[in-house]
Amino acid sequence: MANRILGIEYGADRIKVVEVTFGRKLKVFNFAVIDNRNVDPARRTEQLNHTLQVRGFDAKDAIIATGGGNSEHRLLTLPPLSTREMHFVMQRESKKLAPAGMAEMVWSYDVLKTKEELGIKKNQILLVSAERPMVDAARNLLSQSRFKLLQVTTIPEAVLNLLRHVIVWKKDAVRMVVHFAANGVHVLFAQEGALLLSREVRFDPAGMDPEEQSQRLINELKRSMLYFRQNFPQAQLEQINFSGENDLLAALVARSSEELGLEGSILRFEESLDTSAFRGNWDEFRFHLPSLAAALGTAWRKTPGTSGINLLPGKTQAKQEAGINPTKIARAALMVAAVLLLVTGLYYFRERGRLDATRRDLTQRAAVVDPKLQQMQESESKRSTAEQRAEFLKRIGAHTDWTELFRNISFIVPSTAVFEDLKLESADTPKITIRGYLIAASAVEGNTDFNRFYSALSALPMFKSVSMPKPTVVSSLDAPPTPGKLSAAAMQASKVTFEVVCELP
Amino acid sequence: MLVLAGGLLYSLNSSSAAVTRLKQDVERKEKQAKDVRPPTAEEQSQWDAQETQLGSLLLSEQAVPQFFEEVTRIATENSIQRLSMNSEEVMIDPSKAATADEARVIAAGIKHYLAVTMKFQGQYADVARFLGSVAKLDRPIQYHLVELKRGVPYIEALVVMNVYKREPA
Numbered sequence: 001m002a003n004r005i006l007g008i009e010y011g012a013d014r015i016k017v018v019e020v021t022f023g024r025k026l027k028v029f030n031f032a033v034i035d036n037r038n039v040d041p042a043r044r045t046e047q048l049n050h051t052l053q054v055r056g057f058d059a060k061d062a063i064i065a066t067g068g069g070n071s072e073h074r075l076l077t078l079p080p081l082s083t084r085e086m087h088f089v090m091q092r093e094s095k096k097l098a099p100a101g102m103a104e105m106v107w108s109y110d111v112l113k114t115k116e117e118l119g120i121k122k123n124q125i126l127l128v129s130a131e132r133p134m135v136d137a138a139r140n141l142l143s144q145s146r147f148k149l150l151q152v153t154t155i156p157e158a159v160l161n162l163l164r165h166v167i168v169w170k171k172d173a174v175r176m177v178v179h180f181a182a183n184g185v186h187v188l189f190a191q192e193g194a195l196l197l198s199r200e201v202r203f204d205p206a207g208m209d210p211e212e213q214s215q216r217l218i219n220e221l222k223r224s225m226l227y228f229r230q231n232f233p234q235a236q237l238e239q240i241n242f243s244g245e246n247d248l249l250a251a252l253v254a255r256s257s258e259e260l261g262l263e264g265s266i267l268r269f270e271e272s273l274d275t276s277a278f279r280g281n282w283d284e285f286r287f288h289l290p291s292l293a294a295a296l297g298t299a300w301r302k303t304p305g306t307s308g309i310n311l312l313p314g315k316t317q318a319k320q321e322a323g324i325n326p327t328k329i330a331r332a333a334l335m336v337a338a339v340l341l342l343v344t345g346l347y348y349f350r351e352r353g354r355l356d357a358t359r360r361d362l363t364q365r366a367a368v369v370d371p372k373l374q375q376m377q378e379s380e381s382k383r384s385t386a387e388q389r390a391e392f393l394k395r396i397g398a399h400t401d402w403t404e405l406f407r408n409i410s411f412i413v414p415s416t417a418v419f420e421d422l423k424l425e426s427a428d429t430p431k432i433t434i435r436g437y438l439i440a441a442s443a444v445e446g447n448t449d450f451n452r453f454y455s456a457l458s459a460l461p462m463f464k465s466v467s468m469p470k471p472t473v474v475s476s477l478d479a480p481p482t483p484g485k486l487s488a489a490a491m492q493a494s495k496v497t498f499e500v501v502c503e504l505p
Numbered sequence: 506m507l508v509l510a511g512g513l514l515y516s517l518n519s520s521s522a523a524v525t526r527l528k529q530d531v532e533r534k535e536k537q538a539k540d541v542r543p544p545t546a547e548e549q550s551q552w553d554a555q556e557t558q559l560g561s562l563l564l565s566e567q568a569v570p571q572f573f574e575e576v577t578r579i580a581t582e583n584s585i586q587r588l589s590m591n592s593e594e595v596m597i598d599p600s601k602a603a604t605a606d607e608a609r610v611i612a613a614g615i616k617h618y619l620a621v622t623m624k625f626q627g628q629y630a631d632v633a634r635f636l637g638s639v640a641k642l643d644r645p646i647q648y649h650l651v652e653l654k655r656g657v658p659y660i661e662a663l664v665v666m667n668v669y670k671r672e673p674a
Contacts, residue, residue: 337506344510348517355524362531369534376541386552388612389559396645403637424651428605
């Protein structure tokens with residue numbers, strides 16, 4: 001929920017206060033109209049504090065619209081400028097604007113809207129300059145109070161701000177607004193929310209009858225219109241609105257059509273207010289509503305202290321600097337990047353130093369350990385070569401006595417056996433493969449002979465093992481006829497084919 | 506500037522990773538170096554003796570004709586018939602040792618050998634004596650293949666033997 005804020009119209013004889021919060025409609029909580037004509041200016045703060053305390057005002061922040069002093073308003077149309085350029089231009093323009101003899105002056109500006117003229121982007125800027133004592137008076141009013149003064153503006157700007165919220169603007173039509181405040185009348189000429197011209201007319205009704213007052217006011221308004229038309233000859237002035245505190249409002253509205261040639265009305269904005277939380281006297285509030293126009297316009301801001309004119313010293317520049325400015329953003333980003341780079345650079349060099357120190361240390365350690373490892377590798381290589389060499393020498397030196405081996409085999413071969421071939425292979429394990437066959441009178445004899453041969457071969461000490469890769473094959477064959485034996489059985493023989501593998505050590 | 510900062514951080518990260526790898530490598534090497542056992546003087550002398558022994562045993566280039574003469578003389582003495590000999594110089598590529606036998610040979614530091622193929626005929630007893638006598642020569646000989654086939658009246662023999670050679674000086 002938005003914070004409550006006080007909108008104060010500060011005049012020489014009256015202080016009008018409203019307590020509101022910002023919304024689609026302005027939510028009004030409380031109001032006060034303080035008559036300070038007979039109060040010592042030094043005690044006005046005391047009076048204000050007392051009234052607000054008694055009436056139960058809860059707000060902590062305040063905005064003041066002040067009048068009564070010298071202030072000037074000017075609408076400028078300028079191309080987009082940087083903050084620095086804008087400040088320079090506004091300072092120059094405010095000096096031009098200041099009335100002669102104004103010793104100390106404060107100024108502020110507000111960019112109202114952006115439009116294009118002949119394809120060129122231009123900003124409408126409201127520049128306000130005011131004499132410093134006027135602003136100081138407003139500051140002093142709240143200096144001894146519990147309220148924080150966020151913004152000081154002028155009564156015309158406050159009224160214009162109210163109009164922006166409560167009026168539907170007709171395109172290109174100029175509206176004349178007459179606001180009565182204290183001992184003066186503020187005459188405003190506004191078009192689509194932009195203040196084209198503002199005049200403050202001193203008017204002291206003391207000693208005048210109503211008719212005379214009315215006539216004098218009409219004359220002042222005619223002069224103002226003439227002045228406006230001289231400055232804005234193309235403008236279409238269509239309507240006049242009256243607001244503020246004056247008993248002649250109704251009479252002026254009635255005469256405006258005839259005397260000024262403009263349709264007149266009292267400024268109505270009751271429908272734009274949310275009074276659901278209002279806790280004061282409703283009838284009294286309605287009675288004073290036209291005179292509270294400037295106070296309500298003062299407070300009706302989305303961002304109090306930032307939006308609109310702020311004559312408090314230094315606030316306008318701060319507002320501009322707080323806005324989104326690409327140059328400013330770029331500069332800030334550049335600074336952030338530079339800081340980041342600086343921090344990264346420092347971190348980089350510090351860590352780099354550490355890493356370099358570690359790397360040097362490791363290089364030194366490696367220089368010590370590498371020769372040791374190389375020596376170890378050489379030793380291992382020599383050891384391995386020596387082992388292999390020893391094994392080779394052993395292998396070459398261990399001669400198999402082939403003569404003895406073949407002779408031993410010849411001793412155990414049965415007379416019935418025939419070797420087809422004998423093969424020695426020097427693989428991982430040297431071995432002799434013997435293929436052959438036995439021929440015997442019968443299968444029994446053949447197998448017996450082979451068995452005897454195989455057993456004898458296995459028993460030879462020069463073989464590590466003897467095996468048969470495949471079993472023997474026994475076949476019968478016709479033996480050549482033996483002289484003297486005529487029987488058919490005697491003419492048959494058995495053949496035992498074998499293959500034996502003998503592994504050498 | 507942001508790119509430069511990013512580049513610095515990236516470079517730092519790369520260097521840090523490289524130093525970490527170097528540290529791990531050095532620590533691993535230091536651990537290995539702790540277990541280094543240098544060869545003893547006894548081992549060293551034993552290896553030297555072995556090397557000398559092998560060097561004297563291997564067949565030098567100059568001794569090849571003499572070796573062939575010895576073989577043929579033994580063949581004649583043992584009545585070997587129709588002897589034919591063919592020899593081929595073989596160099597073992599250390600990275601491409603074809604058989605386990607070759608790998609063992611190259612590991613012992615021998616890179617050359619002669620593959621001698623002999624074909625001949627003879628009686629069983631003569632062949633046996635011939636093979637035995639050749640093997641008994643004081644030469645680094647290893648029978649690779651001996652194949653005897655029955656023939657009439659002689660046995661047909663095919664012998665392939667490896668004769669290991671000394672490295673040319």
